[in-house]
Amino acid sequence: MTHELVITQHVPAPPTEVYAAWLTPEGLSRWWWVAIGDTTYAVDGRVGGDYLVRSVGAGIGVRGTFTRLEEPSLIELTWTWLEGDVTGPEELVRVALAAQDDGTLVTVTHHVAEEDGVESYRQGWVHVLGNLARLPIPSITLTQVVPAPRTDTYSAWLDPERLASWWWPGEDTSYEIDARRGGHFAIRSGQTGLGVTGTFLELQEGERIVMTWLWESPAPPAPQDVVTVSFTDRDEGGTLVTLVHEFAVPQADATNPVHGWSAVLRSLAEHDVP
Structure with a gap:
């Protein structure tokens, strides 16, 4: 049994731009863990492609695989949290993007394996989606x-x-x-x-x-x-x-x-x- 966590965020950019920001190392590095200077980003933005975001200094990371991509409205991926030498369970994350008020409504649904992990993930998603909402838009x-x-x-x-x-x-x-x-x-x-x-x-x-x-x-x-x-x-x-x-x-x-x-x-x- 998993525990469903849903977080929403309005981003003042069109869905095409928000979608692209998830699927390249350059795009993700502009908003994900911008305050952690040594974070590295490896992103293969296609169905079946893997991603790995890791900070050696902070001792944390996340990895997974893109399982479904529907440009510019849907991203689904597996999610495995990394902390020190501990590898967490594989979970599922769904990112839905919908046009809203000259921008995009981002809805993240995270199926969390353990109930005591829901609140920490909530805080984490609120933080990174806030970064995404403040992301300078190049085009x-x-x-x-x-x-x-x-x-x-x-x-x-x-x-x-x-x-x-x-x-x-x-x-x-x-x-x-x-x-x-x-x-x-x-x-x-x-x-x-x-x-x-x-x-x-x-x-x-x-x-x-x-x-x-x-x-x-x-x-x-x-x-x-x-x-x-x-x-x-x-x-x-x-x-x-x-x-x-x-x-x-x-x-x-x-x-x-x-x-x-x-x-x-x-x-x-x-x-x-x-």
């Missing part, structure tokens, strides 16, 4: 299905007249687009004082746009980010648009850019249909 990834062919959807980003029909429709906005590699763009709203400028780093016809991204607002100047937009045909028709926004400075809270890009991508799907 965000969003997707949107657009009911238009891939070539048309691609060109909608590079034609000023078409851009005006969906980007900030109805706003006092100007659009300047030099659609070539090394060309510049500027989108500005005189009414709100907001805008964005950048340079096209890569243009692959009908497939991919890579551009620098510099946000303009009354606030202090922001650093220059990089945005990649990819276009893929769907078997069901239409286009899958995948947008990756890489921050020059990792963000403690990506709620605003996630909200902004989500609104823009929805508008593309709703307004720019040939």
